[in-house]
Amino acid sequence: MQTAVPQIQCQAVSHSLRSGQQDLQILDQIDFEIERGEFVAVVGPSGSGKSTLLGILAGLERPKQGSVRFDGMALEQASEDQLALWRRKHVGFVFQNFQLLGNLSARENILLPLELIGMQNAGQRADELLADVGLAQRGHHYPSQLSGGEQQRVALARAFGHGPEVLFADEPTGNLDLETGAQALDLLLRLREAQGTTLVLVTHDASLAEKAGRRLRLVGGRLVHDSSKQDTNA
Amino acid sequence: MNPRFTLRLLARESRGARGRMLFFVACLALGVGAVTGVSALVSAVRTGLASESRQLLAADLKVDSRAPLPEELDELIASLEPLAVAGTVELATMLAAPPKGDQTTGSSRLVELKAAGAGYPFYGELETKPAGLRPDQLAADEVLAASELCAALDLQTGDELQIGGQGYRLAGQLLFEPDRLKFGLSLGPRVFLSTEGLARTNLLDFGSRVTYARLIKLPEWTTERGLEQWQKALQPREGGNARRKVQTHRQAQPNVERSLRNVERYLGLVALLSLLLGGVGVAQVVRVWIEERTQAVAVQRSLGLRPGEILQLYLIHVLLLAGFASLLGCLFGWLLPLVAARIAPEFISTEAALAAPWPILVRGLGLGLSIAMLFALGPLTAIYKVSPVLVLRSEAAPLEIPRWMRWLTALLLLLGIFASAWVQADSAKVGAVFSAGLLLLVLLLVLGARLAIWIATHLPRQSLGLYLRNGLSCLARPGAGTTATIVALGLGVHVIAALLLVETRLSRELRDGLPSDAPSLFLIDVQPDQWDGLQDLLARYEAQHTSSTPVIMARLAQIDGRPVRELAEERKEDKGRASWVLTREQRLTWSRDLPATNKLTQGAWFKDDGIPEVSLEQRFAKDLGASIGTRLTFDLQGVPVEFVVSSLREVDWVSFSINFFLVVEPGSLEGAPFSYLASARVAPSKEQALQDDLVAGFRNVTLLRLGPMLEKIAGVLERIATGVRVLGWIAVGAGLAILAGAISAGGLRRRREVALQKTLGMTRAGVVMLLAVEYAMIGLVAGLCGTLAAYALAWGFLEQQLKLAHELNWWLLPIFVLGSALLATTCGLLSSLRTLATRPAASLRA
Numbered sequence A: 001m002q003t004a005v006p007q008i009q010c011q012a013v014s015h016s017l018r019s020g021q022q023d024l025q026i027l028d029q030i031d032f033e034i035e036r037g038e039f040v041a042v043v044g045p046s047g048s049g050k051s052t053l054l055g056i057l058a059g060l061e062r063p064k065q066g067s068v069r070f071d072g073m074a075l076e077q078a079s080e081d082q083l084a085l086w087r088r089k090h091v092g093f094v095f096q097n098f099q100l101l102g103n104l105s106a107r108e109n110i111l112l113p114l115e116l117i118g119m120q121n122a123g124q125r126a127d128e129l130l131a132d133v134g135l136a137q138r139g140h141h142y143p144s145q146l147s148g149g150e151q152q153r154v155a156l157a158r159a160f161g162h163g164p165e166v167l168f169a170d171e172p173t174g175n176l177d178l179e180t181g182a183q184a185l186d187l188l189l190r191l192r193e194a195q196g197t198t199l200v201l202v203t204h205d206a207s208l209a210e211k212a213g214r215r216l217r218l219v220g221g222r223l224v225h226d227s228s229k230q231d232t233n234a
Numbered sequence B: 001m002n003p004r005f006t007l008r009l010l011a012r013e014s015r016g017a018r019g020r021m022l023f024f025v026a027c028l029a030l031g032v033g034a035v036t037g038v039s040a041l042v043s044a045v046r047t048g049l050a051s052e053s054r055q056l057l058a059a060d061l062k063v064d065s066r067a068p069l070p071e072e073l074d075e076l077i078a079s080l081e082p083l084a085v086a087g088t089v090e091l092a093t094m095l096a097a098p099p100k101g102d103q104t105t106g107s108s109r110l111v112e113l114k115a116a117g118a119g120y121p122f123y124g125e126l127e128t129k130p131a132g133l134r135p136d137q138l139a140a141d142e143v144l145a146a147s148e149l150c151a152a153l154d155l156q157t158g159d160e161l162q163i164g165g166q167g168y169r170l171a172g173q174l175l176f177e178p179d180r181l182k183f184g185l186s187l188g189p190r191v192f193l194s195t196e197g198l199a200r201t202n203l204l205d206f207g208s209r210v211t212y213a214r215l216i217k218l219p220e221w222t223t224e225r226g227l228e229q230w231q232k233a234l235q236p237r238e239g240g241n242a243r244r245k246v247q248t249h250r251q252a253q254p255n256v257e258r259s260l261r262n263v264e265r266y267l268g269l270v271a272l273l274s275l276l277l278g279g280v281g282v283a284q285v286v287r288v289w290i291e292e293r294t295q296a297v298a299v300q301r302s303l304g305l306r307p308g309e310i311l312q313l314y315l316i317h318v319l320l321l322a323g324f325a326s327l328l329g330c331l332f333g334w335l336l337p338l339v340a341a342r343i344a345p346e347f348i349s350t351e352a353a354l355a356a357p358w359p360i361l362v363r364g365l366g367l368g369l370s371i372a373m374l375f376a377l378g379p380l381t382a383i384y385k386v387s388p389v390l391v392l393r394s395e396a397a398p399l400e401i402p403r404w405m406r407w408l409t410a411l412l413l414l415l416g417i418f419a420s421a422w423v424q425a426d427s428a429k430v431g432a433v434f435s436a437g438l439l440l441l442v443l444l445l446v447l448g449a450r451l452a453i454w455i456a457t458h459l460p461r462q463s464l465g466l467y468l469r470n471g472l473s474c475l476a477r478p479g480a481g482t483t484a485t486i487v488a489l490g491l492g493v494h495v496i497a498a499l500l501l502v503e504t505r506l507s508r509e510l511r512d513g514l515p516s517d518a519p520s521l522f523l524i525d526v527q528p529d530q531w532d533g534l535q536d537l538l539a540r541y542e543a544q545h546t547s548s549t550p551v552i553m554a555r556l557a558q559i560d561g562r563p564v565r566e567l568a569e570e571r572k573e574d575k576g577r578a579s580w581v582l583t584r585e586q587r588l589t590w591s592r593d594l595p596a597t598n599k600l601t602q603g604a605w606f607k608d609d610g611i612p613e614v615s616l617e618q619r620f621a622k623d624l625g626a627s628i629g630t631r632l633t634f635d636l637q638g639v640p641v642e643f644v645v646s647s648l649r650e651v652d653w654v655s656f657s658i659n660f661f662l663v664v665e666p667g668s669l670e671g672a673p674f675s676y677l678a679s680a681r682v683a684p685s686k687e688q689a690l691q692d693d694l695v696a697g698f699r700n701v702t703l704l705r706l707g708p709m710l711e712k713i714a715g716v717l718e719r720i721a722t723g724v725r726v727l728g729w730i731a732v733g734a735g736l737a738i739l740a741g742a743i744s745a746g747g748l749r750r751r752r753e754v755a756l757q758k759t760l761g762m763t764r765a766g767v768v769m770l771l772a773v774e775y776a777m778i779g780l781v782a783g784l785c786g787t788l789a790a791y792a793l794a795w796g797f798l799e800q801q802l803k804l805a806h807e808l809n810w811w812l813l814p815i816f817v818l819g820s821a822l823l824a825t826t827c828g829l830l831s832s833l834r835t836l837a838t839r840p841a842a843s844l845r846a
Helices: A050-057 A080-090 A106-116 A122-132 A148-160 A178-195 A206-210 B003-013 B018-051 B053-057 B071-079 B147-153 B195-200 B224-234 B254-292 B294-302 B307-343 B350-354 B358-385 B403-425 B428-458 B466-475 B482-512 B528-540 B564-573 B618-624 B684-697 B706-745 B747-759 B764-801 B812-831
Strands: A008-019 A022-034 A039-043 A065-070 A091-094 A166-170 A198-203 A214-219 A222-226 B061-065 B084-096 B108-116 B127-129 B142-146 B160-163 B166-176 B190-193 B210-217 B245-248 B521-526 B544-559 B585-590 B598-603 B613-617 B631-636 B639-651 B662-664 B675-681 B702-705
Touching: A008 A050, A022 A050, A022 A214, A022 A222, A039 A050, A039 A206, A050 A166, A050 A198, A080 A091, A080 B307, A091 A148, A106 A122, A106 A148, A106 B003, A122 A148, A148 A166, A148 A178, A198 A206, B003 B307, B018 B254, B018 B307, B018 B350, B018 B358, B018 B706, B061 B224, B071 B084, B071 B210, B071 B224, B084 B195, B084 B684, B084 B702, B108 B147, B108 B195, B108 B684, B108 B702, B142 B147, B142 B160, B147 B166, B166 B190, B224 B245, B254 B294, B254 B307, B254 B358, B254 B403, B254 B428, B254 B482, B254 B706, B294 B307, B307 B350, B307 B358, B358 B403, B403 B428, B428 B466, B428 B482, B428 B764, B466 B764, B482 B706, B482 B764, B482 B812, B521 B528, B521 B684, B528 B544, B528 B675, B528 B684, B544 B564, B544 B639, B613 B618, B618 B639, B684 B702, B702 B706, B706 B812, B747 B764, B764 B812
Parallel strands: A039 A198, A039 A214, A091 A166, A166 A198, B108 B190, B142 B166, B585 B662, B613 B639
Antiparallel strands: A008 A022, A008 A065, A214 A222, B061 B210, B061 B245, B084 B108, B084 B160, B084 B210, B127 B166, B142 B190, B160 B166, B521 B675, B521 B702, B544 B585, B544 B631, B544 B675, B598 B639, B613 B662, B631 B639
């Protein structure tokens, strides 16, 4: 019988940052696995290490100890270039502050990852994505000419455009009002559903976390609760 | 990344960067413009000379000699069947005007006399007033005099002039002579007469320095190869006694060519400094650009762009901008000769200015691109420091730039500067000295800047008052680019200050720096039997420090048994050593004692051991390639005489006493014909009267007055200094552009600060004061460091190189420092107008 390898394996990951003369422990011995297509919410109070964990899982940062594997590939052993190529193909991002490139129009922001993977008909695909997020008429507008909600929709279109296998979202509704945030979240979940993308979402928002199939709770850099498991790591 | 995608990214990256691009382009275009401008200007002068080369020789071919040309040469020329031949004879002598009013003797001048045969000039036209006068058609008692001489002596056509003891009638004025450079140094104005007219004097019988020449006209279709064959045929035979120079019109004015090369080299290096400053500006713009784009780079990296790809993107961006800026600079450089042709048509013709010097423009483009890339590379590697995790956390620690990359960029920059200087000076040695000097200067300026920042950081600022405190703190603000701005502005100030210090000191030396016992005039070609009479004349004019030295003209034939012609041929391959020291006519003197203004540096003064000895001036010995024990064989009117170098001397040339490169042992030249070179000091008010009496009584003796000669040299110095000064100001301009660029690049941050300051209640005038203090501080530090370094350079050059007592003008120091502060403040405030207009409400959106 063949055992399927989990898509993401986080093994004994620890991380610290230098603060003045001492090291500040941000993550401490984090262990978990994520299966393909899962929707995992990472929750916890401010400073608990949620964003750091997201960065490490996405290959944006290397853990001080432990290992993160994606489909069996150890990210911490890959070079900067290899990580970039991996993100280019397999990963999408949505950020709290949208992180749209200010000198590019909405359409060009969406085009960037499509062109990076050398997609044929990238322009057509970008137009489809703009239509999907309800901004078909705003493609030529620059981020500064769009509202927060519109910017986040562009960011979602950019994140899903190239069909990533996993999407990392950092407080995607954190900068939006309740109604706009709910609309953005609906869109995010709809796109994920349509593409079967694994979603790892960092949030403070309990109601948002409730929508996830699984919740990981971090406190003081330690994983204190994994809703997929019976027991709780105190 | 495929090229199309790269281009698209590139176009997108260019948006909203107008300000940045403007300063990038301004910095680089200014530097490239200076570099190409200097070369294009020199090239235009050169093109003008080349296109007029036949005119500059007045013939296709010229044979000249200090001795009368033999009949065999004329027969040889005739046998080769030229189109025409004309003979000329030139010498410097004195001319006296008719007495005016109650004068007993007329005013006199040193003039350059020229007798020309029929046909002269074969190319170009003599312009005369009345028109159409030609030397060969003048009667034996007629002369043509240069218009400036007529003006100086108030001469009218028909006036009776005295030359070499004979009377001549002024037939007209000479307005233009094709084979005489308009901007060269000469002993005096030109006077033409016919060959018969010259024969009436007995100037040729004395030891005067006469040049005899044959001008040859060849058929129009004569090729360069044909010219060379002619030249070869007329060269004196190997081992023969004949001494003559044969030059084609293509080799006309070798001295001018040498001077042009020197001017191009030195002005070119000052221009290169502007370009390097442009490079500093580029580096600063790129540094701020990458800083501003840090977040975007992080996003690009998080989306999967590799650091190398992002670097490539920005490099292409820099390359395109640098290409545009360099083209603009080249255009400016190309236009410069045209402007010069309008301002000074006597130097450059419009046709010569219009001839586009493509190699120069290509070199300017290449230098602009290379300097921009080299200076941008370092700041661009900061891309590697941008962590992609910045998209999640703004305080993410920067990544490490690979060590090899840091070393490689530094090494490339150093090599690039050296290579540029090498290309610009056409000499690896000069390039290396320039690069080393520049490195030293930059280190000094960096140290000065760092010290200023350290003081600004550590000084107890509480008691300094609001504006001074804030101004000082701005110097130390992270990312303010203070060091780069101070280095750039300081380099510009340095060039201007060093030039002014050297120039004022040299001008003073030339104008009134003569030692009190220095001679004020020299008397050339005094025959031994004239000396007593001449001494009486000098005594009548209360001359002091009168002295005379015997002079014998000779040619060097061999060094250690090797013919100098062979050595001179070898020297032609070696650009660093001149061959003319070997082949020119040498003046020898003898002396029992070491002259007072000489100091022995090697060997011993003459011993009576039966071997004829010679003492050499040490730099002349170096040029000759001679040292103690070297055997020098001279050709003394056909007789070979050998000397052994027994000592080397250091000569104090600034004393203006009579000094010689070659002093031989007394008695070793017994029986050889000689003349005296005499010197004396006469009150300036009596010089003209003495000169007039001399012309009347000693017609073969030539008088050189030091005062007017020094004035002429000072004039030439002034012209060169003007060129360097213009380039120095371009360097200062580049420094100010960099300051403006730094201010503009940090504009966003500044606007936020100003908005906050206004929100907190500061008035607009208060903000102006704050900014003014900051810019003044930058200007002060740059001015102080640049000027102090200029004093060091001026001291080194004047004291060590020219051996002049340094006596520098210290009162210039505060002027330079304050001037630099004023310039920086004005330029800084003008660049901050947009910042000053920021409204307080902007702080709410920050």
